[in-house]
Amino acid sequence: AQSVTQPDIHITVSEGASLELRCNYSYGATPYLFWYVQSPGQGLQLLLKYFSGDTLVQGIKGFEAEFKRSQSSFNLRKPSVHWSDAAEYFCAVGAPGTASKLTFGTGTRLQVTL
């Protein structure tokens, strides 16, 4: 069964600092990988996705993620965080070729200090 681990429950960074959110997955092959962001009262918004090809993926709002097969990781990064980035971030995996259910991690809550 596929699973996702987000080791950091809560992260605090200063505005302007760089950010890296960790995501590790367990799956028999290379899954489809996603990062979503959830702000209070808002639905999940897709930041970026990886299906195949280039392992460095660019997303919206200046985010990027790198797929590392050897580490079973798909970490999310941003070079300079803005106060509006404060939210909950979820990593998710999907079984390739089926595009049906997603399995989510437990999320990382990002707090940004001014």
Added chain:
Amino acid sequence: DTGVSQDPRHKITKRGQNVTFRCDPISEHNRLYWYRQTLGQGPEFLTYFQNEAQLEKSRLLSDRFSAERPKGSFSTLEIQRTEQGDSAMYLCASSRGDGPTDTQYFGPGTRLTVL
């Protein structure tokens, strides 16, 4: 593209009552998904539809839960005889269903509180 909409946004009910939620997917999206999210957790898959056919159901979906998508457009999720453990955010998502790289877009959710 108006996004996925869900109604109501909040529902408070007493234990034992039945509740029904509605989800309107993005226009022309063939697939529709339901997830449940409890406090401090990520969303958990409940079920999904391809047009009007319900193709997969999670073991989380007990007999008290039923989902329909009668005309392949909007969907309803009904919970009968609600229990306090049903308190959660119920999320709906839709996708085009046009291939293996399909992407799910989520609605704002319905927050259910069972007293």
